[in-house]
Amino acid sequence: MADLSVDFANTVYLRRGRTQDAIGDPEGLADWLRDRRLVTGGDDASHTDVLRLRDAVRRLFAALAEGRSPDTNDVAELNVAAAQAPTWPELRVDGDQTLLLHHTHATGRRALLADVARDAMRVIEAATTHPLRRCAAPACVVLYHPERASQRWCSSACGNRARVARHHATRRGAPAPPT
Template identity: 35%
Template structure:
């Protein structure tokens, strides 16, 4: 994984965005099954180490979904006093539990002992990350920790447009929505609401 804040931010945000508006007034889950998780991992091959070798099974799927719930709970906290995404606002994981989930998952990074023994010293063993056996949830948890502890957290917003459930990074002071189509939808909704109220502003 490229060790940059932008990459970490994008990966953590993209994980949260696997919960999205389905285009029909409901909410879709891109990680509802193994095929969805496999496709998502492949789409992020550039930021996930050894993406082609990651084993994806039901246990991994459940762990990633649990981690995503924790990430979205922390995103909801990060956007306060603004409202969280309506997709899960009524069933957010408590913040202490979300933090514990992230820390536990991040700790699952496999390590190996590495021997150092130079002239005139005693042998010393250090542990370092294993070049093999990458744990997907550990990578995602570390990306999420980098995001919530970094500067991008302050730019995080929940899109207030009707039916949108996305989080986004605010790129400029006047940005209100995650994308222009949401802005258009919000303006149309406001127009209809004013019309229903007899034209009152």
């Protein structure tokens, strides 16, 4: 699976030029969680808490992708969410197998939000070696990790749409859309 926090941030996307929110209502959130086999029960964190963290993660990742400094309020939101479910490691050795397990007393959505926040921190920390970019296609807002340095689009479909838009613009004599 892709980074949990990047997937979480990308729950806002464009479809036919209109902004969509996959988790904008409680039913959408339940579907998103179920589709990813994540916690679906527990109402220890409100839907508003979930959206507030998602929006903070999106803004932090956008700042990262655009080379801007992150907003201190968004950093604080991430820190608060991560602290809601303290974890501790446990090392288990069974013969020649070694397992590192992580435990928490938190359950439900609080634990999920803490996992998302910690994953976002990891993505931000690793950005120098594993950058995060915003898709350069005109009608896309997806954040992604490029597979190669020259990659400009999140998918081949976005690349094709951008090239087609540029082709149509040049045939009409209009300036090509930015890509």
